[in-house]
Amino acid sequence: MGTEKKQNILFCIHEELGSFQEKFRERVCLDCNWSAPTYYRKMRSASLPGSGRKNSCLSNAEREKIISIRKEIFREITEEIGNESISYHWISF
16 A cells, blocks of 8 residues: 655646646647647747748737637636645655
8 A cells, every 4th residue: 555645836836837838739729720730830930049030920810819818828827826725636656
């Protein structure tokens, strides 16, 4: 039988924030009808230093949609932080 230990609070918060990043990517892909590789390609290709590109590869409609999704995700984060205390996840070793 294992003993139970509390996880590190830093790890818990890191995991929570990571889940919001994943949620943001999934929403952008869904709303813009992109695959995950397209999301990452467009993210990397936009105005990289030294690339010689000055323009974003995003259309105005995509840019507006992405900003809208960001606002929604941030609102969700704010609501979750305000409504819940940080949850410690119990793990068994």
